[in-house]
Amino acid sequence: MVKLKIGVVPYVNAKPLIYGLEKQSDKIDLFYDVPSALPERLEKDELDVVLMPSVNYFRGNDYKIIPGSSISSSGPVESVKLFIKAPTVEKIKVVALDKDSLTSCVLTKIILWKRYSMKPEFITLEDKRKIYNEYADAFLIIGDDALKLQEGDFTVLDLGQEWKELAGLPFVYALWVTRSKSKLHGIEKLLTDAKERGLKSLNKIACLEAERLKLRKDRCLKYLKESIRYDLGEQEIKGLKSFYKYAMEMGEVSEGIKIEFYNE
Numbered sequence: 001m002v003k004l005k006i007g008v009v010p011y012v013n014a015k016p017l018i019y020g021l022e023k024q025s026d027k028i029d030l031f032y033d034v035p036s037a038l039p040e041r042l043e044k045d046e047l048d049v050v051l052m053p054s055v056n057y058f059r060g061n062d063y064k065i066i067p068g069s070s071i072s073s074s075g076p077v078e079s080v081k082l083f084i085k086a087p088t089v090e091k092i093k094v095v096a097l098d099k100d101s102l103t104s105c106v107l108t109k110i111i112l113w114k115r116y117s118m119k120p121e122f123i124t125l126e127d128k129r130k131i132y133n134e135y136a137d138a139f140l141i142i143g144d145d146a147l148k149l150q151e152g153d154f155t156v157l158d159l160g161q162e163w164k165e166l167a168g169l170p171f172v173y174a175l176w177v178t179r180s181k182s183k184l185h186g187i188e189k190l191l192t193d194a195k196e197r198g199l200k201s202l203n204k205i206a207c208l209e210a211e212r213l214k215l216r217k218d219r220c221l222k223y224l225k226e227s228i229r230y231d232l233g234e235q236e237i238k239g240l241k242s243f244y245k246y247a248m249e250m251g252e253v254s255e256g257i258k259i260e261f262y263n264e
Contacts, residue, residue: 007050020194052177053103056255064262066176077160086137096125096136168237
């Protein structure tokens with residue numbers, strides 16, 4: 001039997017989607033990578049399904065969304081933050097972007113442009129351990145690093161909350177995607193069942209992840225229960241379309257991309 005090859009991210013916010021998949025090693029091989037690397041691996045047919053950053057879907061190459069699941073937020077997300085050294089947001093001249101997530105990079109540009117009428121210089125943050133020494137005025141930090149980083153003297157923008165105030169909709173960071181040519185019998189049920197198992201196991205997941213990240217269990221549990229959403233419903237689809245519209249205006253995505261779902 002040929003195993004299904006699924007690409008996932010190594011962050012705590014993805015664990016409820018993949019916890020159930022980790023228990024099916026007889027049928028599935030999981031491959032962990034940063035979000036920005038997964039689309040290319042799907043393109044090369046190294047993987048059958050990936051947890052794809054939403055901006056990559058809209059950069060388009062004959063992708064289809066597997067219905068039912070996402071990593072999204074509707075308000076503060078906690079794990080996608082802009083840490084600001086400048087005295088005020090309006091004083092930002094240079095922003096260092098976390099290269100691990102293209103979606104969050106584009107979201108940062110949208111927020112600064114649409115919410116604050118700003119188009120600063122953007123550079124790549126090469127080493128997150130050295131942000132205090134970087135010359136940039138602000139730093140985009142995502143994932144587990146954002147949860148662990150002390151806010152200290154920084155002014156912090158939670159980009160999930162900023163998006164909610166801009167668009168009035170949830171923001172979708174990632175979703176399950178495959179190629180149009182794929183033949184994956186039962187994939188929607190497999191991923192939905194895994195999600196349901198993960199959501200029933202949030203206490204256990206929070207314990208494991210708190211130990212790994214050196215965070216309090218109650219903080220991890222609150223993050224998984226309150227900050228992150230895992231469905232892909234009507235509001236999330238509206239949020240995706242709104243993100244696409246803004247990203248199109250900035251020239252960050254391909255033209256004419258539609259939200260299309262995979263049919264088995």
